[in-house]
Amino acid sequence: MTGPLRLIVFDVDGTLVDSQGDILAAMHSAFARADHPAPPRAAILGIVGLSLDVAVARLAPDLPGEVQARLVGWYKDAYTDLRATTGVAQSSPLYPDARGTLEALHAIPETLLGVATGKSARGLEKLLDGHDLRRLFVTRQVADHHPSKPHPSMLRAALAETGVAPEHAVMVGDTSYDMDMARAAGIAGIGVGWGYHPAEALAAATAIARDFRELAAMLDEMRKAPA
Structure with a gap:
């Protein structure tokens, strides 16, 4: 490591x-x-x-x-x-370069991946299995077990499950709920510009990525920054 x-x-x-x-x-x-x-x-x-x-x-x-x-x-x-x-x-296609980005991140030994979603556990499992992504995520936080976003419960649980300190974690999402949740949990938030909330609504974001390639570059820069 x-x-x-x-x-x-x-x-x-x-x-x-x-x-x-x-x-x-x-x-x-x-x-x-x-x-x-x-x-x-x-x-x-x-x-x-x-x-x-x-x-x-x-x-x-x-x-x-x-x-x-x-x-x-x-x-x-x-x-x-x-x-x-x-x-x-077909019903929930991956965005361009999403799979490649996830696979590349998963291949980094000191990097863990997680999910925090408003979906139910059953809905998330169906989606991850349909795309063969379940194996990539070590922590999966769903609506069944937490208050709704932007409450920080999901992220606090993800940090507790993985043992990662808040300063070494980041939330990636497309909505103000994701960014507000990240701020409430004391972790960085990267907003994405291809989702369902306009970029100007992501006021709490540390940065905003325009596509997955730019997101990958941002995450790599954060990884290489001094701890």
């Missing part, structure tokens, strides 16, 4: 994979079953990254709690059906 152990935690939707087609379709299906107008596209993509119950409450604050709970279930049903119909690779 040539340096301290480092941890890179990735968001999933909008960061590693582009799942917006199924997210939008599933949300429209859920709202149709509730006989309620679906929110605009920007509003739906704006809540990606939040735990589903929190996301639905933001999208439909005027609906009773029991209807919001049904919307969560209907969304999950629709999303599962869409994924089963088209397959993971």
Whole structure:
């Protein structure tokens, strides 16, 4: 080992994979079953990254709690059906150069990879298995076990599981929730410019990458910086 152990935690939707087609379709299906107008596209993509119950409450604050709970279930049903119909690779394709970047990072002995996502454990497992990525991540934090982003619980758990100090960790994500979560956990945050929140919304980010190649260069520079 040539340096301290480092941890890179990735968001999933909008960061590693582009799942917006199924997210939008599933949300429209859920709202149709509730006989309620679906929110605009920007509003739906704006809540990606939040735990589903929190996301639905933001999208439909005027609906009773029991209807919001049904919307969560209907969304999950629709999303599962869409994924089963088209397959993971088509419904949630990896962004360009994502796989190569992950493989290269995984090959560095002192670097550990993790995931922090608003997905459920079952949803994350389906996605990682569909892309053969499960083997790359030593810590996987999901909505089932934590408060919704931007609460720092996911990142604190990832640090505890890996034994990595906050100053040697970084969160990579596409939303303000990811960057605010990183700041709350006391770790650096790199925003990505290809996801669901505009770059100007990522005010808490240490830096913003335009593509995976630029992200890889940023992470390499951080790795080589004095500990």
